[in-house]
Amino acid sequence: MQTDSPIRWVRKNVFKATQDALAEIGGVSRPRVSRYENGEGDPPFDFLRRLRSEAHRRGVEFSGDWFFEVPNTAAPVHVRAREDVQ
Numbered sequence: 001m002q003t004d005s006p007i008r009w010v011r012k013n014v015f016k017a018t019q020d021a022l023a024e025i026g027g028v029s030r031p032r033v034s035r036y037e038n039g040e041g042d043p044p045f046d047f048l049r050r051l052r053s054e055a056h057r058r059g060v061e062f063s064g065d066w067f068f069e070v071p072n073t074a075a076p077v078h079v080r081a082r083e084d085v086q
Helices: 006-015 019-026 030-037 045-057
Strands: none
Touching (some): 006 019, 006 030, 006 045, 019 030
């Protein structure tokens, strides 16, 4: 059984996106996203910054900790309503 990498977890649970879509958000190629997910290199800071910016744009609470350890799946990702964003 394959365990999720932090990047894969963010892609599936925060963005609910394909590798292609996450690559577009992060400004990299789809094969590069695949390599990040498979532990074949670390994503650059700019990639992580773009993901954070897009999450904020979508009104999704975002934690940089997600890139170091896959969160407990019992704790759902909270999507704020537009009214909550100031």
